[in-house]
Amino acid sequence: MPEGTRSGDLKENSFYIGRSEICVNASGERIGNGLFASHNYDSAQLIASLTRPLVASLSRERLRDTCANCFVWTEYLSVGSSLYVPEGTKVQACAGCKAYRYCSKKCQKEAWSRGHKHECKNFKSMAGKDTPNAVRATMEILVRRKFGLISDQAWQMLCSLPTHLEDYKASGKYEELQLMATGAGHFSGTNDTFPIEFITGMYGRVLSNSLTLITPAFDPLGLMFDPVLCHANHSCDPNAYIVMNGQEATIRSLRPVAKDEEILIAYNDTTNPYARRQSVLEARWFFTCRCSKCQKGPNLDEDNWAMKPGTLGKKWIDIADGIIKSEDWASQPSNYVGESLNEKRIAALQGKTFQLYEEESQMEHPAQAAKAIKEGMQLCHRSGLWNAYRQPYAALRDDLIVNLLTTGDFLAAWAHCAKRYLYIRPKLYPQSTHPIRVVQTWQMATLALLLASNKTQVIPGADMSVIAFMLVVETAQTSQGSHGKNNVFTMSIQRKLDEMKAEWSAGLGSNADAALANMVPSQRALLEQMGEMVE
């Protein structure tokens, strides 16, 4: 792809596509394209904005409660999402296919002219079939191209993305790919337009290049596939990220990006240990990551254990040996720690915690999930091996907080939020404007507001309304950097802050600012004590 290529849908022409510096093979040859900055950017700046990803396909779970056009999610929202979704927002099924739902006539009309008019009957004929979203996305691409709704430029850019067909063949998944592609061609009525080999390649591109479609609060909704966004390569030490604002997708800088530097985002959780990151990237995207972080090997904070392998207690040695004997995953590369028996034992315990984490993330029932989360966290804590920030301990705690909020155990949720706020997030997300850190702090602020309104006594002397105010002030500032001033998430926090300031002024009069400033230091000190309430 020549330098200077731009997508027609871009609002800002602030990057170009060129030969990637990070996509290299073992001999250092450049084997792919990537996005490069056309200007210098400071951290927490907008690099580019797209009115809408070319294709966005909701997951099965979100099809029933999310607008297929503007992606507003309407039921059982996360704390982050419930901030900006107007109460009472509902979605209604398309009368034709009954598969897609829309929150308004306007959204339905937009989707209809974007291409749904050509695919509605296809989805109707698939009623009752549990079609994966990558197949639906492939069908949409094929239909829209067939009817001239994807420009030649966007099409060429899509077709230049790697299909990874050879990798699918090598991993024994090619036949399944062909089967799905045959279905996509048949049900979209495009098998007269595109040969099956081409459709298989396009399906391979969707599987290995699509990004996660998210809400502005980073809740996963499905996948997106876009000629520009999908040219961004991965780094475990990214300089940028994608944040959504309704339909709009923006690329923002996580740290300063120099003109002509490659724009790199994270495809997976970069807080995971080295071996885990490598194997996830290999399995899902078929590459060996040689980013600046991976080049340092398993020697960074993410790989630190809280104690030496040889000092593991007898009980844990027995548990680990039991796992090694009975479970295949104990010796998988993703759990690799080292060659000695003690390191293999640690790898087995690590494998167990990741297994529990992955299982609980799939569980729909909060009580079941809570059991697996607690088991995983106890293993991390009681074995003495894990620092609070080492994965999956930190991720289990994140899920525990959501679980406790769902079941109404607000005080326990608060204790874990305080622990995370003080001891975990500065390690995992050192930038104050890191979007995950900002969303987590907002979750904590909402909880503080709730505890304040319930007049919950967290610890003696604590005034949760002051603590809530401090957290809302913090997120109002940091969300401007993480999400941008015009993002619905940022604007809703700002509105909340204005409301709170008005309430404080009504209560304390013209001295409100000075009185609050007086209370903040002692409440901050109490908040630090709250970080010690849980293990």
Ligand SMILES: C[S@@+](CC[C@H](N)C(=O)[O-])C[C@H]1O[C@@H](n2cnc3c(N)ncnc32)[C@H](O)[C@@H]1O
């Ligand atoms: C979304 S595409 C990115 C654009 C792609 N590099 C291209 O040439 O069009 C994802 C694919 O890019 C490659 N890729 C992305 N990040 C990489 C990295 N850090 N190292 C090696 N290959 C990478 C992998 O082939 C991956 O499946």
